Amino acid sequence: MQIKKNDKEYDVVIVGSGAGGGMSAKILAENGLKVAIIEAGPYFDPQDNAMKTQLRWPWESPRRGASTTRPFGDYNAAFGGWELPNEPYSTVGDTRFEWFRSRMLGGRTNHWGRISLRFGPDDFHRKDIDGLGANWPISYEEIKPYYDRLDKLVGVTGTNEGLHNDPDGFFLPPPKPRLSEMMYTTAARSNGVPVYPSRMSMLTKKLNEDRGVCFYCAQCSRSCAVYADFSAGSVLIFPAMKKTGQIDLFVNSMAREVITDDTGKATAISYVSKDDRREYEVKGKVIVLAASACETSRLLFNSRQKGQTNGLGNSSGTLGRYLHDSTGAGISGFIPGLMNRTRYNEDGMGGMHVYSPWWGDNKKLDFPRGYHIEMGGSMGMPMYGFGGGHQTVQKLLNYKVGGYGNPLLQEMKEVYGAYFYMAGRGESVALYDNYCEIDPNTVDEWGIPTLRFHYKWTDHERLQAKHMQETFRAIMTDMGGEILTPMPTYEEDYGLLAPGQIIHEVGTARMGDDPKDSVTNKYGRLHDVPNVYITDAAVFASQADKNPTWTIMALAMRNSEHIVSELKKMNI
Amino acid sequence: MDRRKSLKTLLGGAVGTAIFTQVGCKNDGDLVPDSLVGVEPTKGYGLRTAYEAERDERIRNDRFFTDFELETIGVLADIIVPEAEDHAKATDTGVVEFIEFMALDQPLVHQRRLRGGLAWINTESSQRYDGKAFIEATPEEQIAIVDDIAYPEVVEAAEDDRLLPGVQFFDHLRFLVVTGFFTSKEGVKYIGYEGNQPNVWDGVPQEVQDKHGVSLEEKYLPLYVDQERREITAEWDDEGNLIS
Numbered sequence: 001m002q003i004k005k006n007d008k009e010y011d012v013v014i015v016g017s018g019a020g021g022g023m024s025a026k027i028l029a030e031n032g033l034k035v036a037i038i039e040a041g042p043y044f045d046p047q048d049n050a051m052k053t054q055l056r057w058p059w060e061s062p063r064r065g066a067s068t069t070r071p072f073g074d075y076n077a078a079f080g081g082w083e084l085p086n087e088p089y090s091t092v093g094d095t096r097f098e099w100f101r102s103r104m105l106g107g108r109t110n111h112w113g114r115i116s117l118r119f120g121p122d123d124f125h126r127k128d129i130d131g132l133g134a135n136w137p138i139s140y141e142e143i144k145p146y147y148d149r150l151d152k153l154v155g156v157t158g159t160n161e162g163l164h165n166d167p168d169g170f171f172l173p174p175p176k177p178r179l180s181e182m183m184y185t186t187a188a189r190s191n192g193v194p195v196y197p198s199r200m201s202m203l204t205k206k207l208n209e210d211r212g213v214c215f216y217c218a219q220c221s222r223s224c225a226v227y228a229d230f231s232a233g234s235v236l237i238f239p240a241m242k243k244t245g246q247i248d249l250f251v252n253s254m255a256r257e258v259i260t261d262d263t264g265k266a267t268a269i270s271y272v273s274k275d276d277r278r279e280y281e282v283k284g285k286v287i288v289l290a291a292s293a294c295e296t297s298r299l300l301f302n303s304r305q306k307g308q309t310n311g312l313g314n315s316s317g318t319l320g321r322y323l324h325d326s327t328g329a330g331i332s333g334f335i336p337g338l339m340n341r342t343r344y345n346e347d348g349m350g351g352m353h354v355y356s357p358w359w360g361d362n363k364k365l366d367f368p369r370g371y372h373i374e375m376g377g378s379m380g381m382p383m384y385g386f387g388g389g390h391q392t393v394q395k396l397l398n399y400k401v402g403g404y405g406n407p408l409l410q411e412m413k414e415v416y417g418a419y420f421y422m423a424g425r426g427e428s429v430a431l432y433d434n435y436c437e438i439d440p441n442t443v444d445e446w447g448i449p450t451l452r453f454h455y456k457w458t459d460h461e462r463l464q465a466k467h468m469q470e471t472f473r474a475i476m477t478d479m480g481g482e483i484l485t486p487m488p489t490y491e492e493d494y495g496l497l498a499p500g501q502i503i504h505e506v507g508t509a510r511m512g513d514d515p516k517d518s519v520t521n522k523y524g525r526l527h528d529v530p531n532v533y534i535t536d537a538a539v540f541a542s543q544a545d546k547n548p549t550w551t552i553m554a555l556a557m558r559n560s561e562h563i564v565s566e567l568k569k570m571n572i
Numbered sequence: 573m574d575r576r577k578s579l580k581t582l583l584g585g586a587v588g589t590a591i592f593t594q595v596g597c598k599n600d601g602d603l604v605p606d607s608l609v610g611v612e613p614t615k616g617y618g619l620r621t622a623y624e625a626e627r628d629e630r631i632r633n634d635r636f637f638t639d640f641e642l643e644t645i646g647v648l649a650d651i652i653v654p655e656a657e658d659h660a661k662a663t664d665t666g667v668v669e670f671i672e673f674m675a676l677d678q679p680l681v682h683q684r685r686l687r688g689g690l691a692w693i694n695t696e697s698s699q700r701y702d703g704k705a706f707i708e709a710t711p712e713e714q715i716a717i718v719d720d721i722a723y724p725e726v727v728e729a730a731e732d733d734r735l736l737p738g739v740q741f742f743d744h745l746r747f748l749v750v751t752g753f754f755t756s757k758e759g760v761k762y763i764g765y766e767g768n769q770p771n772v773w774d775g776v777p778q779e780v781q782d783k784h785g786v787s788l789e790e791k792y793l794p795l796y797v798d799q800e801r802r803e804i805t806a807e808w809d810d811e812g813n814l815i816s
Contacts, residue, residue: 044619048619059756063674065755152808172806173798176773176774177776179786186786197792205797216771342780343766381765403722403723409750
């Protein structure tokens with residue numbers, strides 16, 4: 001089949017338009033470079049009336065918002081999920097791994113929780129502290145200036161608390177807590193767990209002329225029509241396109257391969273157009289991969305340099321290795337003291353108004369890494385599933401279980417807004433044996449070989465989850481709550497979700513100073529190829545007990561400015 | 573502060589007139605900036621992918637339940653959510669249409685359970701009441717059957733296995749009817765959900781804090797967002813203190 005080549009050569013071709021790709025596009029275009037973005041999904045702008053789901057009511061959806069085709073429901077702004085039609089992946093042995101993909105402009109930044117936590121000084125050299133995993137080749141001090149700029153550029157709520165490993169920044173003012181969060185604060189502190197205003201990328205105050213201010217509908221997961229929350233399209237790509245005119249978007253374009261020449265330099269990205277199912281090429285002086293950790297390594301595995309067969313940039317043999325997701329476990333409860341609540345609008349910002357960063361000393365605990373706590377419970381919008389847990393509550397309250405008619409409806413009205421959950425999001429230890437590779441037997445509908453996963457939790461993660469369970473149960477009880485989640489056993493991994501379910505998967509092409517055990521250098525450039533860079537979470541040497549997005553963007557900013565400077569110096 | 577006035581000044585600039593199509597808060601005039609009212613709603617329910625749009629279209633052109641089955645679902649739905657002073661009955665809130673859609677949307681979850689259950693309840697009615705289908709039985713006769721299958725713990729305690737299929741069917745249908753009702757316009761109003769509209773959150777109302785014995789921390793009071801200054805562009809000093 002003839003490949004259609006575009007004669008235009010871009011300075012940079014970026015694969016992916018999420019946190020990493022969006023930030024790269026902005027920095028590169030603002031520095032005068034001509035940029036192409038290759039995005040596998042459709043164009044998406046939440047300000048477009050026909051696209052936006054914000055402020056829609058449950059009855060507008062024929063399935064009342066059920067999660068039939070989107071795992072977080074009909075109005076969630078993620079086109080995709082853990083399963084995509086005709087784009088499979090597989091697992092080996094007793095591996096449990098679930099791979100979330102959102103195919104759309106802006107990627108997963110359209111629906112994410114917006115919890116925006118800097119990594120702290122310790123998070124860049126955990127191996128020095130506990131002997132496990134690897135240190136990063138960079139320190140907090142090196143990345144701090146980028147975090148500072150990011151705070152001012154994107155906006156994040158919070159308070160400066162002077163915490164050692166949860167650094168201060170340039171915060172927007174946080175909103176006041178909700179009722180259940182005030183109760184949580186008291187109960188958590190009495191259990192030795194600190195609570196602070198949450199750090200979320202929503203604009204509680206005007207930041208610039210391009211964006212509106214939060215109007216408290218709690219629907220950030222639908223992506224904000226006034227751009228008051230962070231999504232890569234709204235905040236990075238659209239303003240940069242408007243300001244510079246330097247960015248061309250190739251949407252519905254599934255990247256297939258990095259093309260290299262005889263000298264080993266990359267020259268282009270080939271992609272399959274989802275519109276006509278034909279293959280095309282876009283030429284670039286520099287290639288930036290930001291397709292998400294696993295998709296980026298899949299692209300490298302499927303690319304061939306002359307004289308080698310195990311994937312581009314993989315002379316170390318570590319491509320696909322050290323894949324790790326955040327740990328996740330949680331409980332839900334029912335708080336009788338919150339029955340018969342006074343009604344008022346407590347939607348608030350999307351997600352929690354307070355949070356608990358890791359407080360423990362792992363030297364005194366039986367697991368090496370920490371976690372932070374997310375929580376919530378409010379009088380939220382009823383969606384599909386509403387009322388589904390009512391019989392459990394009837395049992396707790398010694399009501400007659402079951403029923404029908406007005407007495408049943410009255411009961412449901414009384415318990416509305418009395419549920420509460422807590423969830424831990426922790427750091428797992430990156431392991432060589434947790435990895436993805438190409439499944440030689442399968443291609444997706446675009447003809448591109450798919451991934452298969454090998455992943456097992458260890459006792460590091462299980463014992464951390466046990467600690468979460470015990471902590472949350474104590475706090476829930478002190479809130480006057482009844483625990484609805486049975487205590488899971490060791491055999492049940494203490495309730496740990498499958499890796500991939502927290503959607504913080506990182507690693508697979510980690511950065512390092514030694515080309516023998518890492519894929520990129522400290523600027524995200526492949527050790528093996530002088531003009532291919534990675535600006536997504538594939539380069540993470542270790543995840544912290546933080547969400548990855550803020551660090552993805554700080555690194556993307558730094559790596560992109562390095563590209564600009566290297567191009568100026570004619571080094572690439 | 574006067575909430576309506578401040579909303580107009582605070583939200584008016586940032587929120588353009590063409591942005592909001594769904595203004596569900598028209599009745600609640602106090603909280604609605606004028607700029608958000610009166611925009612024509614768009615068709616559909618937000619961007620669907622090609623896969624989703626094709627799927628929806630297929631379901632719209634398909635039909636699962638017979639008229640007889642739908643009528644039976646309607647009678648049962650109105651027993652589960654009957655009309656009352658403060659809310660409409662289930663069949664007036666789109667619940668039957670919703671259940672028909674769900675049967676086609678999630679066939680493995682709903683089809684056999686609902687169809688089999690409907691057949692079960694008709695057989696039960698026929699045996700008890702001289703060949704009458706459930707919808708042909710009198711309201712008192714219908715309630716007698718429902719009372720026998722609406723309380724799972726009572727049936728389990730009685731060790732009467734014969735009624736278990738009925739209990740499971742009623743459980744499943746009750747979930748769909750209740751979730752369908754509470755996600756309808758009427759149900760949302762009945763439960764008292766007051767959100768899904770532009771507003772300015774300024775914390776838990778004082779009387780609610782008093783009722784639950786909670787209060788805000790003194791040290792954070794100057795740090796929380798000052799909603800009077802939300803439209804003033806953020807600026808910081810070199811130490812990260814907000815100064816605007």
